[in-house]
Amino acid sequence: MLFLVRMDVNIPHDLPEAQAADIKAREKAYAQALQHDGRWRHLWRVVGEYANYSVFDVxxxxxxxxxxxxxxxxxxxKIHVTPLAQHPSAIA
Structure with a gap:
């Protein structure tokens, strides 16, 4: 099943920098592991925002x-999930 997911990140400004850096490093490792195993198919940054659009195949x-x-x-x-279905006009 394919899902389009928008993720908007809002880290509190008062979170200690060392704690924020640790969370971001763990996030990167987790996201890359899911990409390597094929479940996180696409990851795209939203220009000018701390947000992304991703496609998951689960x-x-x-x-x-x-x-x-x-x-x-x-x-x-803040996460918004959209389930995706094959379009009848798609060639792939």
Whole structure:
């Protein structure tokens, strides 16, 4: 199942820098592991925002929820999920 996910990140300004840096490093490692195993198919930055659009390829809604809630930055994110279906005019 494919899902388009928009993630907007809002790290509190009063979070200690060392703690924020640790969270970001863990986030990067987690995201890259999911990309390597094929479940995080695309990751695109939104220009001028601390946000991204991503495409996930997972078996279920529950799997996607588990992956997203496992993100180290999850407590600081607003997430919008759009399930995707094959378009009848698509050639791929």
């Amino acid at each position: 078996a279920s809604n529950d799997e996607l929820h588990t992956l997203l809630s496992g993100l180290p930055l999850f407590p600081y994110m």
